[in-house]
Amino acid sequence: MLETTIAAIRPADDAAMAAARELHGRLTKPAGSLGALEELSVRLAGLAGACPPPLPEPAAVAIFAGDHGVHAQRVSPWPQEVTAQMIGNFLAGGAVVNAFARQAGASVTVVDVGVATPLPTEPAVLDTAVLDPAVLDPAVPRLVVASVRRGTRDLTVTAALTRDEALTAVQTGIRIADELIDAGAGILLTGDMGIGNTTPAAVLIAAFTGADPLDTTGRGTGVDDPTYAHKVAVVRAALARHTPDPTDPLGVLAAVGGLEHAALAGLILGAAARRTPVLLDGVIAVSAALAAAAFAPDAVCAMVAGHRSSEPGATVALRHLGLDPLIDLGLRLGEGTGALLALPVVTGAVRVLHEVATFDSAGVAEK
Secondary structure, rough: OHHHHHOOOOOHHHHHHHHHHHHHHHOOOOOOOOOOOHHHHHHHHHHHHHOOOOOOOEEEEEEEEEEHHHHOEEEEEEOOOHHHHHHHHHHHOOOOOHHHHHHOOOOEEEEEEEOOOOOOOOOEEEEEOOOOOHHHHOOOOEEEEOOOOOOOOOOOOOOOOOOOHHHHHHHHHHHHHHHHHOOOOOOEEEEEEEEOHHHHHHHHHHHHHHHOOOHHOOOOOOHHHHHHHHHHHHHHHHHHHHHOOOOHHHHHHHHHHHHHHHHHHHHHHHHOOOOEEEEEEOOOHHHHHHHHHHHHHHHHHHHOOOOOOOOHHHHHHHHOOOOOEEHHHOOOOOOHHHHOOOOOOHHHHHHHHOOOOHHHHHOOOOO
């Protein structure tokens, strides 16, 4: 599945991008007056191979959840049980991501790829098979159980995952992308949940970009100064132990990644193969995006950076990918919240090409 997905990923369509730029020049507005929105719409036309590109709707958030053996190194003040408890909150509709998803009319699918503790609640809908259009119902958060293992191993001691486990997680993400798109989703949004997951994200970003761990490691859920210094040391130790090779993205994910990072990389690859935009959330998403780009450089064509996380590694990763975030609000929650807030910007950029009159059609004189 991974090989065929990568083989299906193609560069942006130059003709469609040129057509979008030409159309912008004829719309009833000064040239360039919509700033970054114009280039975003051009990029989306290149992804779709059509001008105008399809409206990016309906939107589907995929939250991948997993736990981390490195939590034993006390890199987070939160107990690991919170991961499972937050899944219960997602399914009950009580998290921030649910509030923002309801506002945006986006569906929420939660995917357990490696939660360590039992889930505290039975899901309203449990599905491990093919999804149907009802999955896109914004009113019904859903759970997909696709657990590879109950949390990763401690990456400071051994590889977090075997290559087979990492591959299974990547392919889970591809499958979820296919199912959501088959159900009618016009844009996918990345979400994540996993106590301690900013530590493997920092290692992944350092591994793929070559940046110093001090520049890729942040405070996650808000650690104090001694814990932050310890966290940086943990990231350095993991890099020294594994010396991950950025030209072997599956090996990097296996050595130092998390199950949700690997699955998110798969989601991005799956979206790119289907020429469907994927709106990235914060530092977990962009660390996974680095892996996706290492698998298939043209996958970047499908990526839209929703926001700039306050985690420093996010800026390092976005710079490496050549992506500019649409909003910058100092967020560091995860879940898909920043991506959801950026969604109207993406929709607006495309709607301009669909609905704004040209100078000729509106009878408006050009300068």
